[in-house]
Amino acid sequence: MKNLKSVSVQCIDSDIALLLPNGVYEIKQMEPKSSKLKRISFFCLVLAVFGILGFGYYCPDKVCALSSRELPISVVEDNIGKPLAHIYSTKVGLSYEDMLNDDFTFDMDSHDVMVFLHMQKTGGTSFGKHLVHDLDLQRPCTCPLTRKRCYCFRPHSNQSWLFSRYTTGWKCGLHADWTELTNCVDGKLDEIEGTQIKRRYFYITLLREPISRYLSEFRHVQRGATWKGSLHTCNGRPATDDEILPCYIGETWEGVKINDFIDCESNLAINRQTRMLADLSLVGCYDRSYMTKSDRDRIMLASAKRNLRSMAFFGLTEYQKISQYIFEETFNLRFAIPFEQNNSTVSSSTIPFLTPTQATKIATLNNLDIELYKYAKKLLMERFEKVKSRDADFESRFKHLGELSERNGKSEFDWDNLPDNDYVKKLD
Secondary structure (H helix, E strand, C coil): CCCCEEEECCCCCCCHHHHCCCCEEEECCCCCHHHHHHHHHHHHHHHHHHHHHHHHHHCCHHHHCCCCCCCCHHHHHHCCCCCCCHHHHHHHECCHHHHCCCCCCCCCCCCEEEEEECCCCCCHHHHHHHHHHCECCCCCCECCCCCCCCECECCCCCCECEECCCCCCCCCCCCCCHHHHHCCHHHHHHHHHCCCCCCEEEEEEEECCHHHHHHHHHHHHHCCCCCCCCCCEECCEECCCCCCCCCCCCCCCCCCCHHHHHHCCCCCCCCHHHHHHCCHHHHCCCCCCCCCHHHHHHHHHHHHHHHHHHCCEEEECCCHHHHHHHHHHHHCCCECCCCCCCCCCHHHHHHHHCCHHHHHHHHHHCHHHHHHHHHHHHHHHHHHHHHHHHCCCHHHHHHCCCCCCCCCCCCCCCHHHCCCCCCCCCCC
């Protein structure tokens, strides 16, 4: 009897490893090289064909339902901050790292478009107004009193360089998230402009300290806000009522008590920033039976971190001056006024009245947002130091942010005519 050598084959713990059989392979006596290669190639071909057929017939629905644009968990977690795969590059556009090249410019005359992802109660309303009213532009935005939006056109064409609430309206749904915007913006701009062109997209957003943001949303809902115009579209369809169970009966949740707000498990205020920055198709959208809660949370957080890092710009509400400086240096654009740092908010007046039990529960509920904010703060400071080191005139620039000796025109507009309560009317 011939001597046989046994070789144990160990598969790595990954999605594809689940498709490989466990066992022991035997190595027979050496054959001629060409003959052996032919047999191995034939064996691999047969194995691949039967594997594809068998996988297509027997695989679980939840595995087979994964779309071609979804990534394995390991890619989401291990490649944070690295260049995105081709399936994402066309969706997110240029990253912050791409924009740090010496020859980069945000080209108003070409097809560059800023896309503002506006998350509730992060200071996005003020920032959105700065974008359309306070930038020093060759062709300033115009905001007619008869409209509740502004025209932010390129210097030599009537195409918009900004996709935001105050320019295009809520074209992708009220407070559209990353999943909605990246699948919607290009088509909507084609519709608006009546042409199909290749654009470069630059995604921007603001984040806020999670407990303050959560309490600010509570106070806003307590006053009657609902955001019923939000679509929560994912994988081509909006979320159903069964997927997002309503927290109240009636038109609004006006007058809600803090304990009731906390106790509603389907409250979208919980970890809102993580959810809105993540690619929700990776976790089955709003279908919570798609995977375990621990897996869902882990993947959403990793995806939100990666998408945040890949954005052209993000700022933090608590660091207005640093955020303004980074924006200006990144896009080579200047604001005509300095951003105001207002740390005294409605939510800050609520915090002292929380019981220890309430405070602990709010922190536990928003654990993903707390982790995301820590990551965002660290990343923001890294970007600040990097941009600062490249600026030979930093001290003077930082000291005089928002102070321009001259400014190209100014769009006069009464912002008080704009409804700040998103639940009153969907802007379209």
